[in-house]
Amino acid sequence: MQRYFIPAENYMEQQAIIRGDDAHHLMRVMRASPGDRVVISDGVNREALAEVVELYKENVLLRIVEERPMAGEPHTAVWIAQSLPKGDKLETVIQKGTEIGAVRFVPFMSARTVVQYDARKEAKRLDRWRKIAKEAAEQAHRGRIPEVDEPRSWKQLLELVPETALTLFCYEKEGAARLRDAVTAAQLRSEPSAGRPVLIVVGPEGGFTEEEAKAAEEAGCAVVGLGDRILRTETAGVVALSCLMYETGEMGG
Known part of the structure; x- marks a missing residue:
């Protein structure tokens, strides 16, 4: 499943917004449509499964489906x-x-x-x-x-x-x-x-x-x-x- 890091200010309680190059990638390369799901992370302490709600010219609106534990990081930095x-x-x-x-x-x-x-x-x-x-x-x-x-x-x-x-x-x-x-x-x-x-x-x-x-x-x-x-x-x-x-x-x- 496609994964995107997004700024914390674009990662809200129930919704999230993907902008810029990532939005272009999701829309033009992955050819996403409403209902498609991706994984998002704020790169700090939040990660979630999210669903595409609406695609605009320069951003994509997502609905938070399920918050998930952040994985993939080693115990030793x-x-x-x-x-x-x-x-x-x-x-x-x-x-x-x-x-x-x-x-x-x-x-x-x-x-x-x-x-x-x-x-x-x-x-x-x-x-x-x-x-x-x-x-x-x-x-x-x-x-x-x-x-x-x-x-x-x-x-x-x-x-x-x-x-x-x-x-x-x-x-x-x-x-x-x-x-x-x-x-x-x-x-x-x-x-x-x-x-x-x-x-x-x-x-x-x-x-x-x-x-x-x-x-x-x-x-x-x-x-x-x-x-x-x-x-x-x-x-x-x-x-x-x-x-x-x-x-x-x-x-x-």
């Missing part, structure tokens, strides 16, 4: 911090990460980031990243749309570490801990982070420098490896997220 990669690789990370269960994406610049940061261009890209997160959340039947932050510096990223229950610093060095061992040490299986997030940190195409790895350890990150194979930057975060979700029981583990 996971953030993915991704050093800005080339091209549209971050779009892949956001799309697949949202499907798997990430709740926030934190782009950042590190020493070997090759992308030249331009605030004006990044504003447009940020809008696109957020749109991708919304569409992926709808497709995956998430209860909320993940946040996508503005790009930040390496120093600013490390300032997030004290906010987390565990920060996994993905680094291909000999002797790096296993992700499973880090999760066990943080007791995430028995205590789903007590409301604090788990942060996964992934470097750029050229990887992190030794200085960055040292700074990450000093900041309190757990340095972990993802196996004996070298993963592409757009793959590493998704793999780490999948492993983490499995280890915390979100994927049948």
Whole structure:
């Protein structure tokens, strides 16, 4: 069943209104007619089965049929911090990460980031990243749309570490801990982070420098490896997220 996130002000007690691109999608792409049903969510704490009542030129009026418990959100909140990669690789990370269960994406610049940061261009890209997160959340039947932050510096990223229950610093060095061992040490299986997030940190195409790895350890990150194979930057975060979700029981583990 088609799913739409709508602003809280358009989600009333007995009715709801879908506007803008979502209304166009429902009317023109899905070819909805009165009586058709969809799932709506305010992305905060309300979700419902709703029925199309009337289709107007630019919006769709719905009747709330049944309020439902919000589903699709993991018990452990996971953030993915991704050093800005080339091209549209971050779009892949956001799309697949949202499907798997990430709740926030934190782009950042590190020493070997090759992308030249331009605030004006990044504003447009940020809008696109957020749109991708919304569409992926709808497709995956998430209860909320993940946040996508503005790009930040390496120093600013490390300032997030004290906010987390565990920060996994993905680094291909000999002797790096296993992700499973880090999760066990943080007791995430028995205590789903007590409301604090788990942060996964992934470097750029050229990887992190030794200085960055040292700074990450000093900041309190757990340095972990993802196996004996070298993963592409757009793959590493998704793999780490999948492993983490499995280890915390979100994927049948």
